[in-house]
Amino acid sequence: MLLSFRISLRNLKFFEVEIVFVIKIICKNHLEKFISLQSQKYLMSILKKRGVGRFRHLISIDELTKEDIVYILRLAEKFEPIARGEKASKALEGMILANLFFEPSTRTRMSFEAAMKRLGGDVINMTAQEASSVAKGETLADTIRVVGNYADVIVLRHPLIGAAKFAAENSIVPVVNAGDGAGQHPTQTLLDLYTMEKEAKLEGSKVALMGDLKYSRTVHSLIKALALFNTKIFLISPAMLRLPEEFIEEVDADISEVELEDVIDEIDVLYVTRIQKERFPDEEEYRRVAGSYVLTPELLKNAKEGMIIMHPLPRVNEIATDVDGTRHARYFEQAFYGVPIRMAILSELLGG
Numbered sequence: 001m002l003l004s005f006r007i008s009l010r011n012l013k014f015f016e017v018e019i020v021f022v023i024k025i026i027c028k029n030h031l032e033k034f035i036s037l038q039s040q041k042y043l044m045s046i047l048k049k050r051g052v053g054r055f056r057h058l059i060s061i062d063e064l065t066k067e068d069i070v071y072i073l074r075l076a077e078k079f080e081p082i083a084r085g086e087k088a089s090k091a092l093e094g095m096i097l098a099n100l101f102f103e104p105s106t107r108t109r110m111s112f113e114a115a116m117k118r119l120g121g122d123v124i125n126m127t128a129q130e131a132s133s134v135a136k137g138e139t140l141a142d143t144i145r146v147v148g149n150y151a152d153v154i155v156l157r158h159p160l161i162g163a164a165k166f167a168a169e170n171s172i173v174p175v176v177n178a179g180d181g182a183g184q185h186p187t188q189t190l191l192d193l194y195t196m197e198k199e200a201k202l203e204g205s206k207v208a209l210m211g212d213l214k215y216s217r218t219v220h221s222l223i224k225a226l227a228l229f230n231t232k233i234f235l236i237s238p239a240m241l242r243l244p245e246e247f248i249e250e251v252d253a254d255i256s257e258v259e260l261e262d263v264i265d266e267i268d269v270l271y272v273t274r275i276q277k278e279r280f281p282d283e284e285e286y287r288r289v290a291g292s293y294v295l296t297p298e299l300l301k302n303a304k305e306g307m308i309i310m311h312p313l314p315r316v317n318e319i320a321t322d323v324d325g326t327r328h329a330r331y332f333e334q335a336f337y338g339v340p341i342r343m344a345i346l347s348e349l350l351g352g
């Protein structure tokens, strides 16, 4: 019986590995009851190449149910002492994360790196595109295939919408979307939800999204998740940067377009984004809206005591620096929460 199980395990290598995913769901946490330690290790080594938690890749927030999201938030909470360096962990020892960033990043790349290292894992980074084989014309599919042989998980940021989905289709290891053009940024959404929960409230809250709602991928992801938590959503933006109609139609939530002064006294969260200069088709269009909104302490006069201001950062000039000292500012705490959230995501994908 054991022998035949080992043989079939060996054969798994040659099957389309979907089977592995099914076995994963059936066997997770029960492996030791059925098979020897050696077979467990072999099976886990294959599973780890495919993602072992609730999901195989993390490409879009749409893939997650409310239950999945709450599960990740609870997991992040458990990881917080490790994220703060108060406790040590070796949960992902021996695992490697590859950061593939085809667009600039500070927080996302570094917090993934911190998360992986805090869990005892290691990180490899693709150097600037000009110094990698991308400059020689290597396709994304080839880069992904190659990097999958060096790492257990790939974190990808790319300027094209759909790039992460495409990468996942070509990858033998889990792929995490760290931003695909103006598309999605699901890990940012998870940390945004976590921040709301910790610093204000999430379920049933009133949230104003302010700024460049047309091109901000953080908003495009967040608005879909907010709908799952019965929030009331207010949109505040210059006319040229309104949220595309398709989102308003698609998202099943109470959404209205307003001015900040109309809602400042009732909202729980004010989520501000920068104008996404790099997404504008031409410079002239950008110049027409540049500097068109700036949040100052003056504008917060009527805010509720517990109202929080969030921003995925980087900020350019849309939040005046004298807002930082008000009781409302939470954007730097928000940046920290990226670490426990990404620890939760990695541990879920890699089975730590």
Ligand code: NCD
Pocket (backbone or CB within 6 Å): 107, 108, 179, 185, 188, 217, 218, 273, 274, 312, 313, 314
């Ligand atoms: C955001 C992004 O890259 O979409 N940054 C981030 O990941 N924290 C927001 C932005 O660049 O404006």
